[in-house]
Amino acid sequence: MAHQWQGVINEYRDRLPFGDDDPVVTLREGGTPLIHSTALDNRTGARVYVKVEGMNPTGSFKDRGMTTAMSHVLQTGKKIVAAASTGNTSASAAAYASIAGLSSAVILPAGKIAAGKLAQAIMHGATLVAVDGNFDDCLRIVRELTEKYPVALVNSVNPYRLQGQKTAAFEIVDELGDAPDIHVLPVGNAGNISAYWMGYNEYAGKTTLASMDETALHMPAVSTKLPQMWGIQAWGAAPLVLGHPVENPETIATAIRIGNPASWKYAEAARDDSNGFIDRVTDEQILEAQSILAAETGVFVEPGSAASIAGLLQAAEHGQVPEGATIVCTVTGNGLKDTATALSTKGSLDFDPIAPTVEAAAKELGL
Ligand code: F0G
Numbered sequence: 001m002a003h004q005w006q007g008v009i010n011e012y013r014d015r016l017p018f019g020d021d022d023p024v025v026t027l028r029e030g031g032t033p034l035i036h037s038t039a040l041d042n043r044t045g046a047r048v049y050v051k052v053e054g055m056n057p058t059g060s061f062k063d064r065g066m067t068t069a070m071s072h073v074l075q076t077g078k079k080i081v082a083a084a085s086t087g088n089t090s091a092s093a094a095a096y097a098s099i100a101g102l103s104s105a106v107i108l109p110a111g112k113i114a115a116g117k118l119a120q121a122i123m124h125g126a127t128l129v130a131v132d133g134n135f136d137d138c139l140r141i142v143r144e145l146t147e148k149y150p151v152a153l154v155n156s157v158n159p160y161r162l163q164g165q166k167t168a169a170f171e172i173v174d175e176l177g178d179a180p181d182i183h184v185l186p187v188g189n190a191g192n193i194s195a196y197w198m199g200y201n202e203y204a205g206k207t208t209l210a211s212m213d214e215t216a217l218h219m220p221a222v223s224t225k226l227p228q229m230w231g232i233q234a235w236g237a238a239p240l241v242l243g244h245p246v247e248n249p250e251t252i253a254t255a256i257r258i259g260n261p262a263s264w265k266y267a268e269a270a271r272d273d274s275n276g277f278i279d280r281v282t283d284e285q286i287l288e289a290q291s292i293l294a295a296e297t298g299v300f301v302e303p304g305s306a307a308s309i310a311g312l313l314q315a316a317e318h319g320q321v322p323e324g325a326t327i328v329c330t331v332t333g334n335g336l337k338d339t340a341t342a343l344s345t346k347g348s349l350d351f352d353p354i355a356p357t358v359e360a361a362a363k364e365l366g367l
Pocket of ligand 1: 060062084085086087088089090156186187188189190191192193255256302304305332333
C-alpha cells in the first residue's frame, strides 16, 4: 500500500521537540512537491527545482510551523491564540485553531491583505482586528497583548514555529539525496530562511542560533553539505539588504511587506554562515517571475513567493549562478490567494462572447 503522508510532526517526530504521547494538531501539512523546472534550467544554466509550498492545507508554508506551534499550545492550557499577519499566518492560525478547538485572534494591517487570505481567516472563524498601520505595528501589538493576557503567540517569534518550518529542508534532502548547492527563498519577517538554515544544519549534524531541540542533534547526519542561502526581499521592503529597518515598507507582494523583521539576527547568520546573500527585486520583476513560473512550469504562486524566482533570474543575469549547480527555490504561497494582483497586468477580462457553436469556437481559435 502507498504511504499516506502523516503531517510533519508524525513524519519527523524524532527531530522535533515532541514526545510519542504529545497531542498533535495536524491537517497533514508538508510532503509538498519538489518540481524540476527545465524552463528555469534553460534560463539559468543550473538545475532548478521549485518546492511548492502552496500545496499545503491552507495554501502556504505557514502550516508547517502552525502544526508545531498549535500542538505546543495544547500543552500550555491556553484557550486563545493570536498572530499578527500579512495574511498567510492568519489563514493558517485560524485553520489550526479551529481543528484544535481553540479561539483565534488575528491582527492585520488594514487594507493590505489579499482577498483569499482574508476569506480563509474569516471562514475558519478567526476574530479579525484591522490596524491602521503596517505588519510591524501589528507584531508589536500582538507581542504586548500576549504578554499581558492569557493568549498564546503563534507568530514565528514562537520558537515552535521555526521547528515545524525546518522540516521543508528535511524533505528536500530526503528527495534529492543531499542538500542542494543553493537555496533561494523570499524573506519577509525572516523566520523561514532561519528555519531552512536550521533544518539543513541539523540534517548535517550541526546546530544554528535558532536550534532548540537537543534530541534532533543526537540523530545521525543525513546530508554531507550545506547550501548557500539566498534570501530575496521586495525593493521597497528590504531592511536586510539596506542594513536598517524600513519605516514605511511598500510592495505589491503584500505577504513580504515588512520593514523590521523579527528574525533579523537569525537571517543574517544564515546569510553569512552559508556564504550566501540577501538581495532585492522590484515589483515588476516579481510580477514577471510570477508569469514565467505559471506559463512555463505550471505552478501558480502568489507575488511574495515569486520573489524567489525573480531573485534567481536576477542572479543569473548578474552572472552569479554557477553552471550546473543544484538550486531549490521555495515558492511559499498559492497563486489563488491573490488573483487580483496576478491579473492586474493581464489587460481586460471583459470577453466578447461568441455564438454557442463549435464553428464559432474554431474560428475564434484560428483552427
Ligand atoms: N512568502 C509568503 C507567501 C509569506 O506569506 C511570507 C510571510 C513570506 C514569504 C516571508 O516569510 O516572514 O518567514 O520571511 N508571511 C507572514 C504572514 C509574515 O503573516 O503571513 P518570512
